[in-house]
Amino acid sequence: MVRFENVGMRYGAGPEILRDISLRLEAGSFHFLTGTSGAGKSSLLKLMYLAERPSRGLISLFDRDIATMPRRQMPALRRKIGVVFQDFRLIDHLSAFDNAALPLRVAGIPEHQIKEHVTELLTWVGLADLLTAKPPTLSGGQQQRVAIARAVIRRPSLLLADEPTGNVDEELALRLMRLFEELNKLGTTLLIATHNKSLVDRFDHPCLHLAAGELRVERARKRSA
């Protein structure tokens, strides 16, 4: 599903943010990505959701080498990847409904299907009364839920989430994690970057730990009682 081999990344002529990253995420796997601030978690995710190109090494997504992939095939690849951005990146002038519906609209899904799916998902994340609300009028947690809805609305094959539970309370964080687990059971490969150690400890998934731009794979821990 995802394969990195000796990947390095730098912004412009700056220092290497990521060094010799080699990893493999099998289809249907669920990993956490941990590390201190500035360790390179977001940069690693950016490489995976094709927002940045590596300065060296090989990245393969869905068994395709992205360096040699024609540009016109990139949108189809991106549609298989759901992303929850750390800063949500919602579009302010669009309603919660329209924000969540974006991936369906860019894929040309008919409006009647969009209405059904989006309403159902936003209701599930507790935003049934806020379908027409614009992001600036929503709290941080509500915005985060819209961002998650947008990321999962197309049931992506690969879901990348950057601190997806950072702005929600414990109870909602657990609900969202269960949503991610449900998606994982349906076959979605997940990589969740988080600072929340208790969340990592609570779920029995392997952990990729980034420190100073280098990656270390940690085994899954025992679920705490």
Next chain:
Amino acid sequence: MFRGRSDLPLTRDGSVRFLPWIIALMVYLACLALAGTLVVRDVVERWDQGLAGTLTVELPPAPAGGADDGAVARTLKTLDAIPGVVTAIPLDARRTAQLLEPWLGTDIDTADLPLPRLIDLRIDPRSGLDSAALSARLGAVVSGARVDDHRRWLDRVLRTALALEAVAGLVVLLVGAAAVLAVVFATRTGLAVHHSIVEVLHLIGARDGYIAGQFERHALRLGLRGGIGGLVLAVLTIGGIAAAADRVGALDDAIRLLPALGAPPVEWALLLLLPLAAGAVAMITARITVLRALRRMP
């Protein structure tokens, strides 16, 4: 048709509000340039058609001054015998004096002036008669007689008209280029202002055409709005000029150099296409600009 759903808040974008005004000005200038070309072309065509088959025979004045009616009679008799000559009407002294009035005024007695006698000649254009051969034939009858087919004068007018058309074409090209630059600038500004939204659309799998489509529809709307505004202004201006020209002509027919502003209705209708052309140019320019910018994204 043009108001498709947009993920980008382009209609609220203050940075492109100037665009319809610029396009209106461009279309206004292009309209005036094209209208001028149409009028000049129409006038020249009318002169050309009016002069086709029309010649003027000039007989030199009698050595003692005054009219040489004998020379006129010999010339008319010769012309009468030439196949292809339709009419030959000598201009009398009063008509000759009228032709000279703009230069000499009305107080001069032209009878004392050594003026040539003129014969208005109409020939069948299909007869193959040419002015040089006719001149030679009449010169044998009346010494110094010559035939003027007005071609020298008309050729000069035609050259001037062609030059005016070229200048008008250049104006339209420059105006079009300026409009393209304005749209490029406005589109790039829009891309910069909405970069974060464009990036999100890009990352969730929007094709370049999907994003470019939003910019091009917006540019088309602005282009049409500006184009229609410019056309309305131009029509008012041309109407004003035509009315003023008619009023001057009505006051004094003698100083009316050009015929009434006019051209075939089909050609005037071409001007109505200018707003559509402005919209199309804006749309295509915006699309190309956005596609080129998106190509630089990963």
